Amino acid sequence: MAEHSTGRLLDILGVGFGLAGAVGGTIGAGILRTPGLVAAQLPTPDLVLAAWLAGGVYALLGAVCIAELAAALPRTGGWTVYAERAFGRRAGLLVGWADWLAHCIGLAWVATTVGDYGQALLPGDLLSPFPLSPRLTGQGIALLVIGLFTLIQLRGLRAGSTSQEWLSLAKAAALLALVTGCFLLPAAPQENRQVLPEVTAAMVALQAVITTYDGWASPVYFAEEFSRPERDLPRSLIGGVLAVSALYLLINAALLHVLPLPQLAASPLPAALAARALVGPAGGAVITAVALLALLGLINTVVMAAPRILFGLGRTGLLPPLVATVNPGGTPSTALLLTSGTGAVLVLTGSFERLLGLGAVLYVALPLAGIASLVVLRWQEPELHRPFRCWAYPLPPLLVGAVSVAFLVGMAVNDPLLCATAAMLVALGWPLSVLARRQDGEAPV
Numbered sequence: 001m002a003e004h005s006t007g008r009l010l011d012i013l014g015v016g017f018g019l020a021g022a023v024g025g026t027i028g029a030g031i032l033r034t035p036g037l038v039a040a041q042l043p044t045p046d047l048v049l050a051a052w053l054a055g056g057v058y059a060l061l062g063a064v065c066i067a068e069l070a071a072a073l074p075r076t077g078g079w080t081v082y083a084e085r086a087f088g089r090r091a092g093l094l095v096g097w098a099d100w101l102a103h104c105i106g107l108a109w110v111a112t113t114v115g116d117y118g119q120a121l122l123p124g125d126l127l128s129p130f131p132l133s134p135r136l137t138g139q140g141i142a143l144l145v146i147g148l149f150t151l152i153q154l155r156g157l158r159a160g161s162t163s164q165e166w167l168s169l170a171k172a173a174a175l176l177a178l179v180t181g182c183f184l185l186p187a188a189p190q191e192n193r194q195v196l197p198e199v200t201a202a203m204v205a206l207q208a209v210i211t212t213y214d215g216w217a218s219p220v221y222f223a224e225e226f227s228r229p230e231r232d233l234p235r236s237l238i239g240g241v242l243a244v245s246a247l248y249l250l251i252n253a254a255l256l257h258v259l260p261l262p263q264l265a266a267s268p269l270p271a272a273l274a275a276r277a278l279v280g281p282a283g284g285a286v287i288t289a290v291a292l293l294a295l296l297g298l299i300n301t302v303v304m305a306a307p308r309i310l311f312g313l314g315r316t317g318l319l320p321p322l323v324a325t326v327n328p329g330g331t332p333s334t335a336l337l338l339t340s341g342t343g344a345v346l347v348l349t350g351s352f353e354r355l356l357g358l359g360a361v362l363y364v365a366l367p368l369a370g371i372a373s374l375v376v377l378r379w380q381e382p383e384l385h386r387p388f389r390c391w392a393y394p395l396p397p398l399l400v401g402a403v404s405v406a407f408l409v410g411m412a413v414n415d416p417l418l419c420a421t422a423a424m425l426v427a428l429g430w431p432l433s434v435l436a437r438r439q440d441g442e443a444p445v
Contacts (some may be wrong), residue, residue, distance in 0.1 A: 009076060009311075010157045010330035013226045015235050017161045018219040020168035022240020024297040025305070027247070029113060032271040032291055035252050040265040041205035045190050045256045051202075052252050055209035056227045056245030058403060059216050061396040062367055063241045065374050067234035070220045071388040072377075078221045078305070079366050082373035084316070087379070092179045093318040095307050095369050097429030102362035103306035104339060105355050107146070108297065108346030115142035115347075120288050140345045145296070149303045150340040156329015157225060160304050167297035174290045175247060178271065181278045182254035190261060207407065214363055215298075216241050217370075221305035225330070230387035243427060266434035303442020307335035311371030351423070361411055361422040366402040371397045 035048075042048050075081045079099050084092025096284055115138030153160045219226075219236040226232045255270050258266040258277050264270050271290070275283030314324030324375035346355065374397055377384060412419045 002087050004167060008232045009225050009326060011163060011225055012157060012330075013222055013232070014237070014372065015232045016165060017222075018226065018232055018236020020161075021218040021245060021301060021304075022167040022216050022236055023172060023221065023243055024164055025166040025215035025301040026109065026213060026240070026244045028215075028294050029117075029177070029291040030212045031175075031248060031251055032287060032294075034208050035255050035270055036264055036267045036270045037208050038205045039261055039270075041208075042137070045261055047203075048261070049249060049252055049358045050399040051209050052203050052248050053245070054206060055213050055411050056248065058243065058400065059213040059241045059245065060238065062371075062400045063216055063237040064391050065400060066217055066220060066367075066370050067237045067388050068386055068390045069370060069374055069377070070223055070233040070237065071230045072225040072384055072386045074226065074233065076224045076308045076314065077315075078217075078309050079370050079373075080309060080312055080318075081220075082377075083369050084318075086373035086376040089316070089318060089371050091369075092316070093313065094426055095366065096313045096318065098426045099366055100306055100313075100339070101425060102359050103302050103309065104346060105308065105359035105362075106337070107302045107343035108142075109356055109359070110295050110298050110302065111142035111146050111343060112138065112347055114145050114292060114299065115139060117288050117292050118293070121285065121292070129227075139347055143344055145299060146303070146340050146343055146347070147232055150336060151298050151309075152300070152410050153303055153336055154327065154329070154333060156327070158329070158333055160300070160331065164297070164304065167293070167300055167416040168321050170398060171294050171297045172243075172247065174293055175251060178275065178278075178290065179254040180218040182274050184257045185258050185277055187257050188260045188263075190256065203410075207410075210403070210407075211360070213241075213244065214242065215301070217367065218301050218305055221308045234388040236285050255331075269301065286422065303336070306339040307317055307332040310335035331346070335405060357415065357418045358422045361408070361419055362426075364404055364407045364411070365422075368401060368408070371401045371404065375401075 016231060039048050040052055042051060069082045073081055073085060077096065080092045080096030083095035118141040119134060119137055149163075152163050156290055216237065219233055219240065223229050223233060225238075229239075251271075255264055258274050259270060262275070267273050271289065272284050272287040275286045277283070279286055310323040311326070312324075313319040314321050314335070323335045323338065324332065325334045349355075374390065374393070378393070408419075
């Protein structure tokens, strides 16, 4: 089928943006909280660091797998590009729709978290003339943040990519400053006993770690906007994972340097304890500011990436072609407005527990779709030009696929209704595709 005329994406991105996208799409406020959860499950500092290293290796194996697909099929849209090529248009639609929904859920949750953190930094008398409840104040901040980043993206790819690079750099610098300060403090006494953790506890720790690494695939959503995608995409994916892994290991080593393991394990926000040790009572405000910086970079990544999923679906006729329109700055403007509007509506619903569960199911399933696409395309299209080839194939896809399947099985066993709801939510994309095909006068997929 011929593609719809959509306007032109700009091919101006390079490795700098790719690394910034991978870092910005991965590092959020979770790394400030998750170390305590992981430490609570593992009996020694060495095992805590080993868990974070294992999470980095898992993400690296995934990056090596997806780098082959990204270099061979450098098309904007994310996971839907690979699923459609390997399994057909129906699979491409469902994967893309699920990916976009997961991004919208993530956008709403992160923006709401920004609203909650932002209230803590507002002067107490600033809102005194406006007697708003904390919930309404937080929602207002969240909507303002979504609106701000939407306006930045509407200016075009250059503005969006520049903001991503600066936010990721500022985020990394702030976290490295925290790490450096921790290592300048006296070391806390640690008892490193040779004790093996329980299997269940180790799995809980690894699940938390792997979830904190999620987002490393962000560069693939901009594949054809790289000037040299066959070279820059593998470097962005692999380099981004290595950078995030190094930073995560440094953060955990720094926290273990200043906090005894029991204290780290008992704290819901251990980074705040470390900050208080550095700067005293102002430590809480410092960590809140660092968290906000991390979350703003994450919002920018989501607001950039999610519209490109709709763009890819609209360009190939899987959704109405209107979502594939591109403004002169190289931004899929209609898709951007749909994404930001959906995120804003979810913010106003004010209830995220169930939505976050649905998003977690989708985020685990999507990389699995990419791994399956890699294996199928190796078999179906051995002649496909592959500028980068997965290292030690087929070991990485087998390992990553096994872990992803185990996670999904665990979720299905623990909450079958949640997984069934996620499947039904994905299926809602089907009527939209039928509508798009009928508008074109073609038979449904």
